[in-house]
Amino acid sequence: MRKKLKANFARVQAIIQAEEMWERVPPEARNFSPENLENLVKFAYFGGFIDMAQVQELLLLEKKEIRRRRAEWYEEVREKGCWLC
DSSP states (O other): OHHHHHHHHHHHHHHHHHTTOGGGSOGGGSSOOHHHHHHHHHHHHHTTSSOHHHHHHHHTOOHHHHHHHHHHHHHHHHHHOOTTO
16 A cells, blocks of 8 residues: 555645645655545645546545545635645
């Protein structure tokens, strides 16, 4: 599973780079970890670069878990902002 997550990290990184937004990603989030994968996916989702189906595919999570995380993400963005801000 870790190998698949690492491959998904590279996929979402390529998506962000194609949007010319990689420079907005903090240096500490540019190397693979499950947490950084989620942060990149969150950034790509809120940036409008990917949709919710891609979020689920990239994070390898069930729909129910994605809905829960999305609610957390919206709350976090309201409180802290995001890399796009």
